[in-house]
Amino acid sequence: MSTNPTQTDLPDGLLPVVDLDIFLADPESSAAQAECTKAAEALITYGALIVHDTRVTEEHNETFLSLLEDYFAQPTEVLKQDERAQFGYQVGVTLENTEKPKCAVDEPCLRVIERLAPSERPLDIGGHQPDPKCRFFWKMQTPPPYPTAFPSLNMPNVVPAAFTDTWESTLEAWGLKMKEAVEGVARMAAAGLGLEREAFTDAGKYGPHLLAPTASDLTKYGQKDTILAGFHSDLNFMYG
Numbered sequence: 001m002s003t004n005p006t007q008t009d010l011p012d013g014l015l016p017v018v019d020l021d022i023f024l025a026d027p028e029s030s031a032a033q034a035e036c037t038k039a040a041e042a043l044i045t046y047g048a049l050i051v052h053d054t055r056v057t058e059e060h061n062e063t064f065l066s067l068l069e070d071y072f073a074q075p076t077e078v079l080k081q082d083e084r085a086q087f088g089y090q091v092g093v094t095l096e097n098t099e100k101p102k103c104a105v106d107e108p109c110l111r112v113i114e115r116l117a118p119s120e121r122p123l124d125i126g127g128h129q130p131d132p133k134c135r136f137f138w139k140m141q142t143p144p145p146y147p148t149a150f151p152s153l154n155m156p157n158v159v160p161a162a163f164t165d166t167w168e169s170t171l172e173a174w175g176l177k178m179k180e181a182v183e184g185v186a187r188m189a190a191a192g193l194g195l196e197r198e199a200f201t202d203a204g205k206y207g208p209h210l211l212a213p214t215a216s217d218l219t220k221y222g223q224k225d226t227i228l229a230g231f232h233s234d235l236n237f238m239y240g
Contacts (some may be wrong), residue, residue, distance in 0.1 A: 016042040020053040020184045027187075027197070039185055040192025051185060051240075056177045064174040064213075067167070071160060072134055072215040079134075082158045087151065090208070092158035094135040096217070101131060101230020109233050122231035132221045133228045135214045140175040144206040153208060175211035178240040186238060204237060 018039045023032045042049035072079070076095065084092040089099070103109035113121055139157050148154065159167050186200040216228045 015046055015048055015050050017050045017052055018042065018185065018188065020051055020181060020188070023184065023188050027191070032188075033191070036188040036192035038192070039188040043189055049185070051181050053181045053184070056181065060174060060177055064170060067163065067170045068136070068213050068215060071136070071163060071167075072217075074160075074162065078162070082136075082160050084155070084158060087155045089135075089137065090151075090210075091137050091139060091155045094137070096132045096134050096221075097130045099131045099133075099135070100129075101227075102232040102234075104230060109231075112233065113231060123225060123227055131229050132226070133214050133216045135212055138171045138175060138211040140172075140179050140209040140211050142206055153206070171211055178211060179209060182238050182240040200237065207237075 016038055019035050022029070022035050026032055039049060079093050079095060082093040083089070083095065103113065139155070141153065144153065157168075183201050186204075187197045190199040190201075191197050214229065221228060
């Protein structure tokens with residue numbers, strides 16, 4: 001009998017923890033199958049889960065975060081050199097007060113908020129201005145083995161001038177850890193749903209996968225109830 005708690009056994013406020021190590025060790029084992037079922041049920045019930053993946057260490061995380069902290073500490077005029085508005089900010093930096101949260105004006109998205117229990121609803125963004133957060137998009141996609149005119153597949157990544165020695169290697173290293181974990185969960189979810197294990201990963205093989213760290217200046221926007229990123233929905237399959 002499995003000793004894993006069921007979804008209803010979880011303490012309030014906690015998400016299911018899915019053990020990717022068990023799946024990677026032997027995807028055909030009964031323990032791995034139980035984890036796959038848990039992953040699928042968690043995504044159906046909560047739309048989120050916690051991943052246990054020992055391939056990722058705190059050192060990897062600290063190296064990545066330290067670089068991003070140094071990057072966003074630069075003056076605004078320096079950061080603006082990394083904007084690519086002509087590509088819809090889908091590579092490079094998006095500075096504060098640029099992105100507007102969709103749900104502030106989108107009726108279907110507002111209906112999503114209305115359906116949530118009052119204790120689960122986000123802060124009211126009806127009069128919210130553009131998000132005060134910053135963000136950086138770094139492409140982590142696999143180039144397709146054929147020519148394409150699809151813009152997001154042809155945009156070059158942006159390497160900040162002050163970090164040419166470390167930027168690409170650091171973002172690629174952390175991005176690969178994230179992508180491997182997400183793809184692992186996608187395989188687990190597919191198996192848990194009774195699909196072929198590669199059903200989701202094959203469908204997204206050449207998709208525009210992004211590493212998208214965000215940053216907020218709490219010396220300017222640290223007041224209680226400040227909305228750093230407005231509630232929104234989008235078309236992404238899975239976030240890591």
